[in-house]
Amino acid sequence: MTVPSTNDVIDTVLGLERFPDLEALREQRAKLKHLSETSYQAALRPAEPRNFSYALRAALAARMATLWKSQELSAHFRTLLEREEGGSGLAAIVDPGSRPEGSDARLAAILVHVDLVTLSPKDATRANIEKLAAAGLDDRDIVTLAGLIAFVNYQVLVVAGLKMLRDN
Numbered sequence: 001m002t003v004p005s006t007n008d009v010i011d012t013v014l015g016l017e018r019f020p021d022l023e024a025l026r027e028q029r030a031k032l033k034h035l036s037e038t039s040y041q042a043a044l045r046p047a048e049p050r051n052f053s054y055a056l057r058a059a060l061a062a063r064m065a066t067l068w069k070s071q072e073l074s075a076h077f078r079t080l081l082e083r084e085e086g087g088s089g090l091a092a093i094v095d096p097g098s099r100p101e102g103s104d105a106r107l108a109a110i111l112v113h114v115d116l117v118t119l120s121p122k123d124a125t126r127a128n129i130e131k132l133a134a135a136g137l138d139d140r141d142i143v144t145l146a147g148l149i150a151f152v153n154y155q156v157l158v159v160a161g162l163k164m165l166r167d168n
Helices: 009-014 020-027 030-044 054-067 071-083 087-094 105-119 126-134 139-167
Strands: none
Touching: 009 020, 009 030, 009 071, 009 139, 020 030, 020 139, 030 054, 030 139, 054 071, 054 087, 054 105, 054 139, 071 087, 071 139, 105 126, 105 139, 126 139
């Protein structure tokens, strides 16, 4: 099956149009490139965002990229956040040192979980999932959050690998 080539987020944030050898390398795995981009759409811009607004998704993605010190992806997700309705109200959570003010236990639990799974995934346990449920996330919310965390962390690693190839 041939997958049509499209310019995706990874190509864009790394400026791969200026690196034809690296572009050609990515095109050798056109199906994987296509699946990565459709996974991006599913994680960040699903048809029905449910209890995770597009702005919250962008803010959480920017936070994870910032935790990884992935400047390119952090900038991308920050720009995405700025474009989203309500994004300015969530800009503070991009900073890994921030915690929500007031009594937003749901957001606080989400941020703790995002940081844990991004920085120390082997330390995540069933108890951490139970804390999300206790904070008001239902099963679908927990799966949504897990998918977003998994995808962004995957994308950060792909960008890091390609960046090493690009810069060396």
